[in-house]
Amino acid sequence: MNRFDYIRPASVPEAVEAAAVPGSTYLAAGTNLLDLMKGGTARPERVIDITRLPGLDRIEWLPDGSVRVGALVRNSDLAYDDRFARTFPAVAEALLSGASAQLRNAATIGGNLMQRTRCAYFHDLASACNRRAPGSGCDAREGENRLHAVLGWSEHCIATHPSDFCVPLVALDAVAEVEGTRGAREIPVDALHVLPGAAPEQETALAPGELIVSLKIPAEATAFAHNARYLKLRERTSFAFAVVSVAAALEMEAGAIRKARIALGGVAAKPWRAREAEASLAGAEATPEAFAKAAEIALAEARPSGDNAFKIELARRIVARALTLALEGTPEAIPALPASPFSTTPGANHAA
Amino acid sequence: MGYHMSLSISLTINGLKREIALDDPRVTLLDLLRERLHLTGTKKGCDRGQCGACTVLVDGRRINSCLALAASLDGAEITTIEGLADGEDLHPVQAAFIAHDGFQCGYCTPGQIMSAVGLISEGNAGDDPERIRELMSGNICRCGAYQGITEAVLEAQKDLAERNRRDAA
Amino acid sequence: MPLETTSPLPQHRRHGSSAGQPLTRRDGVLKVTGRATYAADNHPDGILYAVTAVSSIARGRVTALDVEAAKAHPGVVEVLTPANRPPLAHDPDEKMPPFGFRVEVLQDDTVRYVNQPIAIVIAETLEAATEGAALLNPVYEVEPARTDLESGKRFDPEGIGIGAPARTAHGDIEAGLAAAVRVTEADYVTPPQYHNAMEPHAVVAQWDGDRVTIDMPNQTLALSCASYAAYFGIPAENVLIRSPFLGGGFGSKAILNGPQILAILAARMLNRPVKLALTRAQMYGPVGHRGRTWQKLRLGVDEEGRLTALHHQALCTTSSFDEFLEPAANASLPLYASPAILAEHEGLRLDVGTPGPMRAPGLASGSAALEVAMDEAAEACGMDPLDFRLANYAETEPVTGKPFSSKALRECYAEGAKRFGWSGRPLAPRTMRDENGFLIGWGMGTAVFHCPHFPAEARATLRADGTALMETAGADMGQGAWTALAQIAAEALGLDPDQVELHSGISSLPDGGIAGGSGHTASAGLALHNAGEDAIARLAELATNDPASPLFGAGNIGVVARSGRLHRRDDESRGESYAEILARAGRSDVVGTAKTARDPAVASAHAMYSHGAVFAEVKVDPDLGQIRVARLVGAFAAGRIINPRLVRSQYFGGMIWGASFALHEEAIADRRTGRIMNADLAEYHVPVNADVPSLDAILIPEDDPHVNPIGVKGVGEIGITGTVGAIANAVWHATGVRVRRFPVRVEDLLISREFA
Structure with missing residues (x-):
């Protein structure tokens, strides 16, 4: 780890001002940043510790039914907040399926939004990586890439976004509230992470020095509370990143689907919202055929970036399954194995 | 507002308040405990938040001390494995780990125990072994003592609940 | 769960001995308080x-x-x-x-x-x-970089493992295959793994x-x-x-x-x-690893389901500059009777750090392939996998014809099957589901591990206060040596373990031999046992030659050590404490020593192995292909058990390593550069707690009068063997998909025709 200046601002304006200096980075819990710094992928000259900024550790319910979550709220505190978990169960389940209890206790909401890819070539300093070193190439493209992107990738980068939390957030139209030297603005989480295109180093829509101060989930998203799930396929039962994951939410009305929300994780450089698949379900009967069709549509544009064609088929199946689970209804309590296919809850039928 | 070379922080470690002059902002809580304060009960297994061997309680919550900058924790209360027993009286989690053979080589054990203490105080597992297994999955045990660990957590949790009932009565 | 204890051989049984008792670890308090110093x-x-x-x-x-x-x-x-x-x-x-x-x-x-x-x-x-x-x-x-079959350099090794021959033949393999009514032939691949x-x-x-x-x-x-x-x-x-x-x-x-x-x-x-x-x-480099293997098995079977030939070939990787080749094919030597057995190894040089012994070297990889091949052969014969193994039970070591020093494998099969509920298992795959619709599969495998014995030395000091100091430079890496060795030492001295101080883990003490090969308890244990007996003999000599002692003149009849006292063999009432003997002799202590090794005559007359049977149940998501090991039951026979609590933990650990081999562990090297792209614990997956919801290990009593004078075999590595195959076979039984590449991955199921 390189030596750096450690700066601990007392207010958001101070933080934003401090971060305006090139070479600065924000430090919250550090569960991702310190990992990157130890590996040498990140070598900031100035570390702006925002953990003491006042007012960013609150969960605030607004009069219109939406919720504002401060950027410094810890993952576990949000997931175990009763009202939040009841209102946005897929978000809580996604949070609890990510990392480990220790990491969730430390990691912050804002930090989670800023999580970097797990692509091994991004982390391996000896490899070419356009995301880490613009213009150097992409060694993942012809490398060990069975877990890489199948949607939205480019010849310049085939990395995936690792967050679980962001997947249901994107499905529910959550918005990041941002402060910068040029004032405050809102960025939909769906627009926060950007696809690689020709400039994979541009990972987010944030301007240099902009700070996420909170996250808002709109009131409309509460309509999905009764039929929302997050499902995540992993290579071990717990404490593993997703091979593929899906957030699925349905708003049911008289036995038919009024609205559907679908987003996929582990398939692209950002959480992947499947809007056309959602549209195919709006007003439809909730049948296995309708779910299968939605899954087809969701993956229609998918193509392998390497040895990962199986992820496309897997994603189709997991979309259909997640929709089935959502239709069966949000479990009374977060399952013992959150988001696992083995998180059976009484009455759920996994033989779909 | 900027801190450069010498950084002074205050930590309460196992009940003892300590003023610590840090000559280097890079020091993690784990390396501070082990290499500078010589509290070596907390172990380094991966140094990257992937194994849980370095688990300690910070303000009562279990975290990976390898991924926490010491400077950032200024003012925090830290509990490590050294602070768990009451003199020679083992904490119920420690005793249960021995009784259920919840370890072999012992290297992940301080982290497992601190994680179990954190898990019990979080109170989200109930007496469901499946929830305990899930919530202990951030602590890797290469020797494979998981069955004993799960049994130990269940027993210690019961034991602690009974103590609390007794104390309340 | 109550801990079983096994009854030791009569010559080992001592009244009041702690050996065989499930004591908790002597280093337990140090380890749970953070005071154990690494x-x-x-x-x-x-x-x-x-x-x-x-x-x-x-x-x-x-x-x-x-x-x-x-x-x-x-x-x-x-x-x-x-x-x-x-x-x-x-x-x-x-x-x-x-x-x-x-x-x-x-x-x-x-x-x-x-x-x-x-x-x-x-x-x-x-x-x-x-x-x-x-x-x-x-x-x-x-x-x-030479990283794979195409770029690596193949060679015929002079030896494999640590000094084993690269080729071992018994009978005529081609004749055996020609005589078969069915030949099962399959290729298996195991990945590089890191300790x-x-x-x-x-x-x-x-x-x-x-x-x-x-x-x-x-x-x-x-x-x-x-x-x-x-x-x-x-x-x-x-x-x-x-x-x-x-x-x-x-x-x-x-x-x-x-x-x-x-x-x-x-x-x-x-x-x-x-x-x-x-x-x-x-x-992931300079400290060894388990090398990759490519294995081919050919099993010839007759009408009755008996092997006519067992041909096991293994291509094993090593570094460009040194040799350690997994003796994988040798897994086929000790287990199943066949008139023809051939184990052959070839080497492949890659630009990797030199591999080395990793828990159950050779047998882990080799048994993974062998046990799946046995399952495939059973399937081809339409036989239950357990019946098939029983039909091929080896009464003597197949290649040498030597008698086994002991072999309670039949009992392992029977008890394991009973505890697991194996009977009634449908032969056809994809026939069982749970209440939630998950596919269920049951598989089994045989476990085996050899019983090496290393030269070792120990010193026993009986002290004037009646306590003792036992010393040997052993190593406790989690197997429980400090506890089990103290139990052996205490037994030899006729003392309670609490009265015995064990010093170990430092090189200035008498050489405790190697802590590896599942041979440490037997090797260091025998040295301690003999040193203790030597000390007792010296003490007895003091007493029996002392006219003031009630034991005076008991020379020919002999004395017995128990509970800190020596007494006459023919009259328990006539005796005295160690402390009394030493005090009267004016001695502060009496010291016994021992230097032990395996008796070559006994070794050459017997084949020595621990055995076991592992039964696995897996659940598989029928659409997504995610696998979970729902339960593992292992039954093992490993001679005399010094501490069942610790031995059970060793078996559990081995079985979890087996699950890891079957479903999780694999180092992924970039084919172009050789760099390991998951050199960590986040993406190099070893099991976490949630991966192993249910483990059961049965300790099958086994008396072995030959393996060594204390009757102890090894337990540290055997748990992996058998388990890998049991899980892979259970995956087949659940899904109908034979995966011959480890670890089994989701895509191996997803892209196969059998997996709808």
Whole structure:
């Protein structure tokens, strides 16, 4: 780890001002940043510790039914907040399926939004990586890439976004509230992470020095509370990143689907919202055929970036399954194995 | 507002308040405990938040001390494995780990125990072994003592609940 | 769950003995309080920190290192490179006898594998040393990496494992295959795996003139002392290794490695104590691994389902510059009766660190393939997999015809099957589901592991206060040596374990042999047992020759030691305490010693193995292909059990390693560069707690009058064998998909035709 200046601002304006200096980075819990710094992928000259900024550790319910979550709220505190978990169960389940209890206790909401890819070539300093070193190439493209992107990738980068939390957030139209030297603005989480295109180093829509101060989930998203799930396929039962994951939410009305929300994780450089698949379900009967069709549509544009064609088929199946689970209804309590296919809850039928 | 070379922080470690002059902002809580304060009960297994061997309680919550900058924790209360027993009286989690053979080589054990203490105080597992297994999955045990660990957590949790009932009565 | 105890042989049974009892670990309190001291926990005054810089290429040369940049970093004290590395007294490119490996200690600028040390940076703080190493910014002359079958170089090895022949034949394999009514032939692939003990390899070295004290986790204290002495040109007695606790070893702490030698060298050069601990990533290279294998099995079977031929071929990887080949095909030698058996090995040189023994070397990989092949052959015969194995039960060692020293495998099969509920298992796959619709499959495999016995020494001191001190330089890496050895020692002395102090884990004590090969309890245990008996005999001599003793003249009848007293064999009422005997003799203590090894006559007359049977239930998501091991039941027979609590834990650990082999572990090397792209614990998956919801281990009683005088076999490694196959076979039974590549991955199921 390189030596750096450690700066601990007392207010958001101070933080934003401090971060305006090139070479600065924000430090919250550090569960991702310190990992990157130890590996040498990140070598900031100035570390702006925002953990003491006042007012960013609150969960605030607004009069219109939406919720504002401060950027410094810890993952576990949000997931175990009763009202939040009841209102946005897929978000809580996604949070609890990510990392480990220790990491969730430390990691912050804002930090989670800023999580970097797990692509091994991004982390391996000896490899070419356009995301880490613009213009150097992409060694993942012809490398060990069975877990890489199948949607939205480019010849310049085939990395995936690792967050679980962001997947249901994107499905529910959550918005990041941002402060910068040029004032405050809102960025939909769906627009926060950007696809690689020709400039994979541009990972987010944030301007240099902009700070996420909170996250808002709109009131409309509460309509999905009764039929929302997050499902995540992993290579071990717990404490593993997703091979593929899906957030699925349905708003049911008289036995038919009024609205559907679908987003996929582990398939692209950002959480992947499947809007056309959602549209195919709006007003439809909730049948296995309708779910299968939605899954087809969701993956229609998918193509392998390497040895990962199986992820496309897997994603189709997991979309259909997640929709089935959502239709069966949000479990009374977060399952013992959150988001696992083995998180059976009484009455759920996994033989779909 | 900027801190450069010498950084002074205050930590309460196992009940003892300590003023610590840090000559280097890079020091993690784990390396501070082990290499500078010589509290070596907390172990380094991966140094990257992937194994849980370095688990300690910070303000009562279990975290990976390898991924926490010491400077950032200024003012925090830290509990490590050294602070768990009451003199020679083992904490119920420690005793249960021995009784259920919840370890072999012992290297992940301080982290497992601190994680179990954190898990019990979080109170989200109930007496469901499946929830305990899930919530202990951030602590890797290469020797494979998981069955004993799960049994130990269940027993210690019961034991602690009974103590609390007794104390309340 | 109640712990079973096994009844020892009559000649071993002693009234009141703690051996066979499920005592808790003697080091338990130290380990749960953080007071157990592992190597890196040591902090001698004036300590410096060392961090190695490692190569990112697999083959070539280092042409430049920015030593100036590293030295300019505040706190950096010195940088060792091939240019200034002090000389060693032993050529690191020469193997160190008796079975050392070639090591990479900056002897030149060549790079032979990824993560090879190319420099070592020493600094006042860990942070400075770490950054100093990062600043070296090496420049390489890169040669193409040989990383797979296509680019690697195949060769016929002279030997495999540690000194085993590469080819073992029994009968005529082609004739056996020709006589078969069915031949099952299949290819299997196992991946490179890394030990990944939780404790990274660490060393704290301090010199005092030409004497060195080394704190390090070490499975082979005496051998290592001799090796370090040779490298540093000093007498072996000038090397003191302290290894009171090992944070796991699994074979990776049995062999000297470059980084630790370099740290010791740096301590001598700088005349200050030096601490080095590998990073997790640095453990993927210089400290051994389980090499990849490609295996082919051909099983010929007759009408009755009996083997007519068993042909096992293994292509095993090693490094470009040294040899350790998994003796994988030898897994087919001890287990199933067949008139023709052929085990053959071929080598493949890759640009990797030299592999080494890793928990159940050879047998883990070989049994994985063999047990799946046996399942496939059973399927072809339309037989239940357990019945098929029973039809091929070996009454004598198949290749040699020797009798087994003991073999309670039938009982393992029977008890394991009963506990698991195996009977009634449908033969056809994909026929069972649970209440939630998950596919269920049941599979089984046979477990086997040999019983090596290493030369060992011990000293027993009976003290005037009636307590005893037992000493042997053994190693406890989690198997429970401190406890089990104390139980053996106490039994030999006729004392309660609480009255016996056991000193071990330091090289200045009598050589406790090797803690590996599942042979430590037997080897060090026998030495302690005999030393204890020697001490008792000396005590008895004092008493029986002392007219004042009630035991006077009992010479021919003999005396018995029990509960701290000697009494006449023919009259229990006539006796006295150890303390009384010593006091009257005016002695502060009496010392017994022993030096033990296996009796070659007994060894050559018997085949010696532990055996077991493992039964697995898996659940598989019928659409998504995610697999979970729902339960594992293992039944093992391993001679006399000293401590069932600890032995059960060893079996559990082995079974979890089996699950890991079957479903999780695989190092992924980039095909172009050889760099391991998951050199960590996040993406190199070993099981977490949630992966193993239910384990059961049955301790089958087994009396072995031959294996050694204390009747003890090994339990540390056998649990992996059998389990890998059992799980893979259960996956087949659940899904109808035969996966012959480990670990089983979701896509292996998803893309197969059988998996709808």
